[in-house]
Amino acid sequence: MKGGSTIYSNFLKLDEEKRQRILNAAMKEFARRGYKNASTDNMVKEAAISKGALFHYFKNKKNLFMFLYNYTLEIIKNEILMKIDFGTTDIFDRRRQAGLQKIEVHKIHPLIFEFVAAAYMDDSNEIKNDIRSRNEKLMVYGKNKLYEGIDTSVFRENVDVARAIEIIDWTSEGVINKVISRIKKVPLDEVDYDEMLEEMDVYMNMLKKMFYKDGGVHE
Numbered sequence: 001m002k003g004g005s006t007i008y009s010n011f012l013k014l015d016e017e018k019r020q021r022i023l024n025a026a027m028k029e030f031a032r033r034g035y036k037n038a039s040t041d042n043m044v045k046e047a048a049i050s051k052g053a054l055f056h057y058f059k060n061k062k063n064l065f066m067f068l069y070n071y072t073l074e075i076i077k078n079e080i081l082m083k084i085d086f087g088t089t090d091i092f093d094r095r096r097q098a099g100l101q102k103i104e105v106h107k108i109h110p111l112i113f114e115f116v117a118a119a120y121m122d123d124s125n126e127i128k129n130d131i132r133s134r135n136e137k138l139m140v141y142g143k144n145k146l147y148e149g150i151d152t153s154v155f156r157e158n159v160d161v162a163r164a165i166e167i168i169d170w171t172s173e174g175v176i177n178k179v180i181s182r183i184k185k186v187p188l189d190e191v192d193y194d195e196m197l198e199e200m201d202v203y204m205n206m207l208k209k210m211f212y213k214d215g216g217v218h219e
Contacts, residue, residue: 021048026038027072034118068115089149099179168207182196
């Protein structure tokens, strides 16, 4: 992790399984109880470590929270945005790729998006200024990167492209959030990802028929 990694050097030396166990336990507690009410006792119990060990790695609750927040933003940037094939200029292709990567990230970190959303809405004075500016910067960067160089010539001439992109964005996020919500209810090995992707494609094809020339059949 870039920036400030030296103060977390003891934590970063741990094996991957133990690091993920600690991070997921902290993510769960912060996501469900908020920063102020999050209990480090619950975290260490969930992670199966001692409280002394937790503070040896992070010194205090704020350091733990900020490490976790920066860590999750890096995952979103590197494991979702940076893995999209920007060689394709079709907005639906890019949104589909982003959706697939989001699902892959959720498999490893089931609470990551819940944590980021909760963190952004948290009004605790100790952290709110630090996280909101960082989150907004990532959102702006992500939107600009995702839609950079897309082919707008395929849209119908009477379509407001900017608003169409907003509708595509809202629909894509809504469908992916719906998929993730369903994934939470069953064991990962029982999830039919092909069926869920087919459902996502249904929505995307509906929008493509609405917004693209010839309903996108030229693609």
